[in-house]
Amino acid sequence: MNASLKITRIGNSAGVVLPKELLAKLRAGVGDTLYVSETPDGIRITASDPTFEAKMALAEQIMREDRDILRVLAK
Numbered sequence: 001m002n003a004s005l006k007i008t009r010i011g012n013s014a015g016v017v018l019p020k021e022l023l024a025k026l027r028a029g030v031g032d033t034l035y036v037s038e039t040p041d042g043i044r045i046t047a048s049d050p051t052f053e054a055k056m057a058l059a060e061q062i063m064r065e066d067r068d069i070l071r072v073l074a075k
Helices: 021-025 049-063 065-075
Strands: 007-010 013-016 035-039 044-045
Touching: 049 065
Parallel strands: none
Antiparallel strands: 007 013, 035 044
16 A cells, blocks of 8 residues: 655644555554654554564563473462
């Protein structure tokens, strides 16, 4: 999906209106939080927090590596 978005004035700030098709792809709606991160190719907008995803990936790795220890501790 390629779309051009026009920047508009909102009070003392600026903003863009996201088309409903883009919101549907993001699985986001009014009142949701979107996260913006810088990538080598430009800017990335997601509905999920990239720092949380990184923390969860690290937690999953630790759980896989130390599953035996975690089983003993869970008893």
